[in-house]
Amino acid sequence: MSDATFRPATEETPLARRLLITLVVLGLGLLVLAPLVVVFVEALRQGVGEALASLTHRDAWAAIRLTLTIAAISVPLNAIFGVAAAWFITKFDFRGKAVLITLIDLPFSVSPVVAGLCIVLTFGANTAIGGWLVGQGYPIVFAMPGIILATMFVTFPFVARELIPVMIEQGRAEEEAALTLGAGGWRVFWTVTLPNIRWALLYGVLLCNARAMGEFGAVAVVSGKIRGQTATIPTTIEMLYQEYLSVAAFTLAAVLALLALVTLLLKTLLELRHADQLAATHRH
Amino acid sequence: MKAPLIHRSPMPGLGLSMGITLTMLSLVVLIPIGALLLKGASYGPAGIWETVNRPRVWAALFLSFRLSLIAALFNLVFGVLLAWVLVRYRFPGRRLLDGAVDLPFALPTAVAGISLTALYAPTGAFGSLADQIGWKIAYTQWGILIALIFVGLPFVARTVQPVIEEIEREVEEASATLGASRLYTLRHVILPMLMPAALTGFALALARAVGEYGSVIFIAGNIPLVTEIAPLLIIIQLEEFNYDAAAAIGIAMLLISFALLLAINLIQVWSRRRIGHV
Structure with a gap:
């Protein structure tokens, strides 16, 4: 048996792992990180100057x-x-x-x-x-x-x-x-x-x-x-x-x-x- | 002989700590909640029923509860997956992802509300994509659902994570030596161990979603009977100085919260009896 195919019985297959990690990264990215990024994108839409000016109002x-x-x-x-x-x-x-x-x-x-x-x-x-x-x-x-x-x-x-x-x-x-x-x-x-x-x-x-x-x-x-x-x-x-x-x-x-x-x-x-x-x- | 109310103790500060605790608890929490309950008692069950039993109020309560349930179910499944991946797998960016799980707790609801709306509105990054296949998200019940999933996301993951860390590998090895496939072990050995914590997280997420206001109102559209949530209805009644109606809906929501709190405690008692710890 080659090393590459050896897998402890208490682990999921590499394919399953990769699938789950992708799912979780995508889910968190879309649901949680995207809204965070959007806040800054929308704030800076018209440039840093405009954003800072609105803060001094x-x-x-x-x-x-x-x-x-x-x-x-x-x-x-x-x-x-x-x-x-x-x-x-x-x-x-x-x-x-x-x-x-x-x-x-x-x-x-x-x-x-x-x-x-x-x-x-x-x-x-x-x-x-x-x-x-x-x-x-x-x-x-x-x-x-x-x-x-x-x-x-x-x-x-x-x-x-x-x-x-x-x-x-x-x-x-x-x-x-x-x-x-x-x-x-x-x-x-x-x-x-x-x-x-x-x-x-x-x-x-x-x-x-x-x-x-x-x-x-x-x-x-x-x-x-x-x-x-x-x-x-x-x-x-x-x-x-x-x-x-x-x-x-x-x-x-x-x-x-x-x-x-x-x-x-x-x-x-x-x-x-x-x-x-x-x-x-x-x-x- | 009956146990004394407070046992004698050599520790100093009994009067001061008890005084501060009970005074502040009463002033900030108990008296205000008592005022709401007292107001409710003055109408009697019939009076509350009369206020709540209107199509618009039923629609709002039902909408809040139904969408919260769906969001909490989604978070139950996703939260368990999330906890499993974060504890068991090692991959680049894991720590960052672990930190991101807490973001919905830390990000103020009004901020989440406007940014979710900006994302999912027909002009937004995700909303415009969905719009091309004729799927409207913002200003529909889909939008509310996404906001509720957002605010409830950390609960299940955070309650399940410590439990997965505690699982001893020997259990899985034993299961494997006895001929169980990995999937069988996960379903019949691991999952039952996670269940009490997962259900606690589920109930917490549900309770949070039912009462959620800030992150929902921007994306909801707030159309009576269609996308109007119960907390918003309370605010509308208050703005019209309709205190009685606001209080009646408030009591209905308080009762839902108490029921969920009771459910959480029952789950914990049940799990303690079943496996000896939470």
Whole structure:
């Protein structure tokens, strides 16, 4: 038997392999990579100058500033929640833990539009809470607080669900040792826990941020899409697109696509270099 | 004796971590969802039924669910293939492909929406090709289907991938020594091992597709009864200040999400019982 025809019994025939690889490459290329490429092609259709000019437009600039502000507020808040929830869930034993974890994960299975609807029904001007807040001069819906709430809702589980498995795996022994040696609670957290979870935390924050900056459905419902005031990058893309300002729409889209690419790159880097300190589901 | 609600523990920070967790969870998630459910309770089942039981609403719910199901089935098959190829085969560009699988998670939905439309519109790169054989994709149900396949693509691949990595070659060797052909081994040995993870991914993709809005509305055409999805109908009702109708449709969608969540948990319980791990 020649070497060329030898094949372990646990492998497919070379023909089958080649067929499957071709199928998968074609599928991903057409379904996923082509849309990505099109964003940049359409943005640069009339040249780099035109694309950059559309970015400096007042509304585009306002949208970028608003999106950065929203992310700068909602991502740290969700990071604090994620760390607190992971600490509470992994360092203590209590009844109803499974229910709590399910409730934290809930936003992932709710449609963003329904999430926005929930916030409108809670804090809208015609509700009890919302009406009172508007009376005090703090409108929630069609204003920044509503957009922050909507963004926090859709990104709520990201940090917690990344930290919980990591902290379960690491156990409590190190913290207990530090406590026995006389360290206070905060000292234990900063010097023992945080160094152990920093990469997982960064990973969660990274994904949370990407989603926060790109959220469309929930924000579209609560923001009112007031140009220059409550229009984020994604809602501005919609408005520009519907006004047939294709280059401007796709240039803003390209900004978000670049953000997505950078996020993916950093995510892959984290997975390669710190796989042992990330949640088990991401190890591959 | 009944177990205490919270066990005594030497760990510090119980009050603070519990306080932050429960306060933020309530404020951001539970109270808003509660408000929707409360609104629903105030109409009663009959009131919700009256709103939902209209041709336009039925058409939207049915359309969203039917196309999501087809897209998730496509992703079930393609996702398992994708995971298999990415784990088992070595070829140039594999890492790049592996990274590209996550792109639908990372790319904002509005961006995906307009770029898919640009691709599949009659003037677009793929749309013009399809147009030559008289196949209209954008602004028809085909367009919605493609958008839903896009957003659900990573789920099955990402849940199945770790399972394939865990499979021990000995199992396949044993199957081969006992005279099974490769195809027989794949069908009767490998596939059953992948099934629980694949079904979990399928349910996740389905749940995501049913609620998807951003990537669909640009390519959908949004014609009532034909290409109008359920989330869009909620937005239309809200824009007309028709909060009751919006809430009723919202509750119907929330119930579908809860049912899918329950299905995912049941699949995991079932698989844990069957093979001892997820």
